[in-house]
Amino acid sequence: MTSVLNSDKNKEVNIIDVDKDADLISIFTEGMILANYSFTKYYKEEEKKKPMLEILNIYSSVLKQENLSELEKITNAVYFARDLANEPFSGLNALQFSEKLKQLAKNSDLKIEVLDKKEIEENGMGGLLAVNKGSELPPTFNILEWKPENAVNSKPYILVGKGIVFDSGGYSIKPTKNSMDMMKFDMAGAAAVAGAMKAVSENRLPVHIIALIPATDNAVDAKSYVPGDVIKMHNGLFVEVLNTDAEGRLILADALSYAQKYNPELVMDLATLTGAAAYCIGIQASVVMGTAGNTVFDNLKKSGENVYERVVRFPFWDEYKEMLKSKIADIKNIGGSEAGAITAGKFLEYFTDYPWVHIDIAGPAIINKKNAYRTEGGSAYGVRLLYDFFKKMI
Known part of the structure; x- marks a missing residue:
């Protein structure tokens, strides 16, 4: 619909609720807005590339x-997250991301603290x-907080987002085509968490939430970490690195361990x-697992179906931990050729001691070809899912 309107050079559209159905008109409007997004920043004639519909x-x-005001703030948050994910590394390094x-x-x-x-x-x-x-630039550790006076939770909910602003794979280097050339999107989890914080705070949901990003x-340099290295993590565990391209779990692990200081009600990482x-799933859903109770996963599933950012729960049996045993350290950073999504989750579990949900958004976070209201590039998957999840807690 939006594509047709733009091709016909329509700048203004009237939506008339003939059936007097508030939910239907809201869903239709949301879809129109989300489908109208485009990332045009790097075109010389940018104005000509922007959608006509205004x-x-x-x-x-x-x-x-x-209801319209709430919807506007949610879709603005999605646009914000999409812009972050679509920005190339040349325009969004770790320091620029913190800015x-x-x-x-x-x-x-929001309150913010950036650890240097x-x-x-x-x-x-x-x-x-x-x-x-291996980077020329230092890392950052970003802490965002939304703490309204009327928060319904006494202990905070914590969101953790993976902020790898570009991933070469390190010495376990990625191939370029359909791999490294897409790795500006490796911070899509961080973008979604930031977008969710924007939506929650601007709609002033009475929920105390902290985001850790x-x-x-992950670059290649003479100083880069290499396969065989052993790392001491935030919680004191020693990790043997067998693949430098399994880096996301290393930075998430430190953040998950750091989250313990807040005595959280629930932690969710994206x-x-x-x-x-x-x-396993493609672009149609994310993979979820963790130690939170069934009620949390049931509510997350309902929210996913409500906003069409669906989730599929994977098994989380302790037998998978056997694949992470190291011969020289507490654990290693990869499992084997089987059950890679689950062993990555089991690795992260070593750094949690609270109810926790791991959301692997590798499939739906990146859209290679426009899919209905999901435009090509970063989809901002997770923003609407998390917002709906937290709203239902009120």
Whole structure:
């Protein structure tokens, strides 16, 4: 629909609620807005590449203004997350990403703290520091907080987002085609978490949420970490690195361990973590697993179906931990050729001691060809899922 309207050079469209169905008109409007997104920043004649459609006039006797206002803030948050994910590494390194988050905090009434490399070292975040060793730029560890006075939860919910702003694979280097050439999207989890914080704060949901986002690139350099290295992590565990391209779990592990200081009610991480998850599910859903109770997973599934950002729960049996045993350290950073999405999750479990959900968004976070309202590139999968999940807790 949006494509047709843009091709006909329609700048303004009227939506009339003939059936007087508030849900239907809201869903239709949301789809129109999401489908109208485009990333045009790097075209010389940018204005010619932007969608023609600019104004939606909605005529409805049953849809309330506050519903439209909420919808506008949610879709703006999706646009924000898509912009972050679509930005190339040349325009969004770890330091620049932190600046984007500072601006977000300023505009959305969020608190923010950014730990620099010295503070990361003082906190013993060995995973983040190891991945960063090959970079010309330092890592950052970003802490966003939304804490309204009327929060319904006494202990915070915590979101953790994987912020690998570019992933070469390190010395376990990636091939270029359909792999490294897409690795600007490896921070899609961080983008989704940032977008969710924007939506929650601007709609002023009465829920206390903290977001933890470790950020760095994974580059190849004489100083880079290499296969065979052993890393001491934030929680004191020693990890044998057998693949430097399994770096996302290393920075997430430090963040998950750091989350323990907040005594959280629930922790959820989002990450483009494994190709195995994408091979299993494709772009139609994310893979979820973890130690949270069934009610949490049931609610997450309902939210996924409600906003069409679906989730599929994978088994999480302890037998999979056997594949992570190292001969020289506490654990190794990869399992084997089987069950890669699950063994990645079991690796992260070593760094949690609270109810926790791992969401592997490797499939739906990146869209290679426009799919209905999901435009090509970063989809911002997770923003609407998380918003709906938290809203249902009120």
